[in-house]
Amino acid sequence: MSSAESPINVVTHPFVFRLLQVRRATWLTPHMVRITLEGESLAGFRSDAADDGARLFFPPDPTDASWVPTVEGTQVVFSDEHPKPPNHEYTPRRYDPEAGELDIDFVVHGEGSASNWAANAVPGHYLGISGPRRSRVVDEGTVDWYLLAGDDTGLPSIARRLEEMPAGKPAIAVLEVLNVEEEQLIETEADLQLVWVHRQGADGDISDLLANAISQLTFPEGNVFAWAAGEASSIKAVRRHLVERGIPHQRMRMTGYWKRSIPDWDHHIPVEES
DSSP: OOOSSOOEEEEEOOOOEEEEEEEEEEEEETTEEEEEEEOGGGTTOOOOSTTOOEEEEOOSSTTOOTTOOEEETTEEEOOSSSOOOOEEEEOEEEEETTTTEEEEEEEOOSOSHHHHHHHTOOTTOEEEEEOOOEEEEEOGGGOSEEEEEEOTTTHHHHHHHHHHSOTTOEEEEEEEESSGGGOOOOOOOSEEEEEEEESTTOOSOGGGHHHHHHHTOOOOSSOEEEEEEEEHHHHHHHHHHHHHTTOOGGGEEEEEEEBTTBTTOOOOEEOOOO
16 A cells, blocks of 8 residues: 655746747657747746646747737736737656757647647747746655556656656556557656557547556555546546555546547646546
């Protein structure tokens, strides 16, 4: 039985809005593109945890920088002439202060403001970003092993966490993608058991794919930190299964990033109910 004490410490950051530009776009798979951003205002950027959320603002005209808001306290204020553009939370995939680069990975699915912006991004295009406002940092000394699960939208956070994980740390990662072409190489020094699950050709309710795959696994002994993110109903099923297996809710963080029934939904809602 895992300890019921939470391993998470919350660190807050100063609120900053930054106007950045695309340095390059790199297609990782047929449906995921990595956008590398740059800009003088990137100096001092902070992202201390692998699941940090930064809010990105997508201007209707990516070549226009006249829409930039003012900052009042912890709020961005837009003018009547330039109303708030579509915006969504994304995970900072990599920040390199020496190179002055910030990577964000986007799932390109053919609809939605973020997907359309990323699919057409070229060097020089503008993007606004605020945050992360806080980081939920895991105390490694209180975690014996990790369970990580998610679909394409949760993959950037999971891949980053695995890359940053201490050498030899036991970890299980269950990743749901469309097919084998959407699988990515993940570099890590962790003692990793990696399971890929494919939606294409799957039988039954695809909202159960992650939970069903996890149910086939044998868990190590010791204190776990379980993290999952992706389509809300899928993550709810994962949480329900973990509760049934005796993992305390304090040892898990489950987040719904999107809903199949609501296009362009963006709330990042913690999944609590079983």
